[in-house]
Amino acid sequence: EDQVTQSPEALRLQEGESSSLNCSYTVSGLRGLFWYRQDPGKGPEFLFTLYSAGEEKEKERLKATLTKKESFLHITAPKPEDSATYLCAVQVTGGSYIPTFGRGTSLIVHP
Amino acid sequence: GAGVSQSPSNKVTEKGKDVELRCDPISGHTALYWYRQSLGQGLEFLIYFQGNSAPDKSGLPSDRFSAERTGGSVSTLTIQRTQQEDSAVYLCASSLAIGAGANVLTFGAGSRLTVL
Numbered sequence: 001e002d003q004v005t006q007s008p009e010a011l012r013l014q015e016g017e018s019s020s021l022n023c024s025y026t027v028s029g030l031r032g033l034f035w036y037r038q039d040p041g042k043g044p045e046f047l048f049t050l051y052s053a054g055e056e057k058e059k060e061r062l063k064a065t066l067t068k069k070e071s072f073l074h075i076t077a078p079k080p081e082d083s084a085t086y087l088c089a090v091q092v093t094g095g096s097y098i099p100t101f102g103r104g105t106s107l108i109v110h111p
Numbered sequence: 112g113a114g115v116s117q118s119p120s121n122k123v124t125e126k127g128k129d130v131e132l133r134c135d136p137i138s139g140h141t142a143l144y145w146y147r148q149s150l151g152q153g154l155e156f157l158i159y160f161q162g163n164s165a166p167d168k169s170g171l172p173s174d175r176f177s178a179e180r181t182g183g184s185v186s187t188l189t190i191q192r193t194q195q196e197d198s199a200v201y202l203c204a205s206s207l208a209i210g211a212g213a214n215v216l217t218f219g220a221g222s223r224l225t226v227l
C-alpha cells in the first residue's frame with residue numbers, strides 16, 4: 001500500500017529562522033511527488049513537482065529536494081506570510097493517477 | 112472559468128438529510144477529483160472522473176455517497192442520509208488530460224459540511 005508520512009505535524013519558527021519539512025514515502029514506483037500549500041479556508045495551491053532522485057526546485061524562500069525515500073521542503077529565512085499548512089502528495093506509476101496525500105505540516109512563523 | 116468553483120461554500124444540515132455539493136472545474140480539464148478533509152486529517156480520496164471513462168469510486172466510504180459528472184464538466188457529490196461523521200470539508204480538484212508525466216491538481220476552495 002502506498003504511504004506518505006509528513007513530519008513534524010506542526011512547526012513554529014521565528015521570522016528568519018530556517019528549517020526543513022519532511023515527507024517520506026513508500027510506493028511501488030514514483031511518477032511524481034508534489035508539494036502544495038494550503039491557507040486556512042482555502043484549497044491547496046500547487047508549489048512544486050519532483051520526478052526523480054536528486055532533483056531540486058526553488059521558488060522564493062522555498063526549496064524542494066527529492067531522494068529515493070523522502071522529500072524535504074527547505075524554508076530559508078521564513079516570513080510570517082509563509083505560515084500555512086504544507087502538503088506532500090505522491091502519484092505512482094502503473095495505473096491510478098490519483099495522488100495520495102500526507103496529513104501535512106502546519107507551519108507558523110512568528111514576527 | 113479562471114479557477115475551480117465549488118458551491119455551497121458552507122452547508123449546515125440535520126442528521127438524516129440529503130445534501131448535494133457542486134463543482135465546476137477549469138474549462139478544458141478532463142480529470143476531476145473529489146477529496147474529503149476532516150479536522151487534523153489529510154486529504155482522503157473519494158472519487159475520480161477522467162473524460163468519458165467509468166469513474167474510479169474506490170474511495171467512497173459508503174453507499175450513501177455518490178457522484179456524477181454531466182457533459183464532462185460540472186460534477187455533483189451527493190450524500191444521502193447524512194451522519195455526524197460526514198462533517199468535513201469536501202474539496203474538488205481538476206487537472207489536464209492524463210499524460211506521461213505527473214499531473215498537477217488545481218483545487219477549489221471547498222465546501223464545508225456540518226451535520227448536526
